[in-house]
Amino acid sequence: MKGRFMIATVMAVVFMMGGCAQESGTKESGKVRVTATIGQIGDAVKEIGGDRVEVQTLMGPGVDPHLYKAKQSDIGKLQEADLIFYSGLHLEGKMLEVLQKVNETKPAYAISESIPKERLRADEANAAAVDPHVWFDIELWKIAVGEVRDGLIKEDPAHEKEYRKNTEAYYDKLDELKKYAEEKIGSIPPEQRVLVTAHDAFHYFGDAYDMEVMGLQGLSTDAEYGLGDVQGLVETLAEREIKAVFVESSISEKSITAVMEGVRKKGKDIDLGGELYSDAMGKEGTETGTYVGMYKHNVDTIVKALK
Structure with a gap:
């Protein structure tokens, strides 16, 4: 009940104050004020907007967007923005109502929903849903x-x-990044290209670089997993003698730790391959606080553990 009241409050305040926010945007600072939900989007806005934009991001390092709920402090960030960019495809599931309401008073773009539907991955557990980790x-x-x-x-x-x-210029950077990833991942023997993480965030990555991907939870960390899920993954990893599994910066290590313990009880060796950035990036001002840096970190960590 308290959570619903907070969301309703955020929506009401943003809706009422949207008009004055528009007036106080670019006219005062000379720049376009942008609020982004996740770091990946905020970084893209900085790359494209350059000195013409001021960017605020709602969800920082270690924050899981699937479970994120609008906070009182978000009101100002949404209120002050001239533009809002979010992922869509239900990534920000618990904030969707707020973002849709904001769009009644100012432009709010669900950027991932611009991708043709036929290029999106379906959720195997829910035919009506798609994978948002584009x-x-x-x-x-x-x-x-x-x-x-x-x-x-x-x-x-x-x-x-x-x-x-x-x-x-940003597209050129991304093309170079893709080439880097293809060369690095290509150095892993095909039979060892198995990526095991806490939840199904890496299937687009697997499709792009011919890797098999396994996740304990579904596409959203809001989905629950049980003992049967853990045991099933343990059996698969032990039988196939998978070398390593990975934790994610925005998700508790508890589930992956349980999987590793189960594999070891079966007399098989398995290592923690390292920490990957999935739904959140690193700290602002660090290499992993950028999209390119985060992506390279993931590639390098995966290659080091599996090669």
């Missing part, structure tokens, strides 16, 4: 990032040329 396929991420460019141009058409130039 940033792990660089080609799909480029499509989503195009929505950031278009949103900034619509809000600030005077600087369209600059936004387009910055987008092309």
Whole structure:
């Protein structure tokens, strides 16, 4: 009940104050004020907007967007923004109502929903849902990032040329990143390209680089897992003698630790391959606090553990 009241309060305040926020945006600072939900999107806005934007991100390092609920402190960030960019595809499930309400007073773009439906992965457990973790396929991420460019141009058409130039430069970075990942992952023997994590965040990554992916939980960490899920994964890992499993920065290590203990009880060796960034990036100001840095970290960690 308390959670619902908070969401209702956030929605009401944002809705009522949306008009004055629009007036106090670009006119005072000369820049477009942007609020993004996750770090990956915030970083893309910085790359494309450059000096023309001021960016605030709601969900920082270690924050799970699947479980995130709107907080009182988010009101100001949403209220002050000229533009809001979020993923969509139910990634920010518990904030969806708030984001949709905000869109009644100011532009709010669900950038991942610009990707053609036929290129999205279906949820095996729920035919009506799709996998929202599109940033792990660089080609799909480029499509989503195009929505950031278009949103900034619509809000600030005077600087369209600059936004387009910055987008092309960012696309070049992403193309280089893709080549880097292909070469590194390609060095892992095919039979050892098995990526095991806490939840199913890496299937787009697996599709892109010919890796088999296993997750203990489903696409959303809101889904529960039980003893049977743990035991089933333990049996598979022990039988196939998988070398390593990975934890995620935004999810408790508890589930993966239980899996490792189960495999070892069966007399099989298994290592903790390291920590991967899935739904959240690293700290701002660090290499992993950028999309490119986060992605490279994941690639390097996976290769070191599995090669």
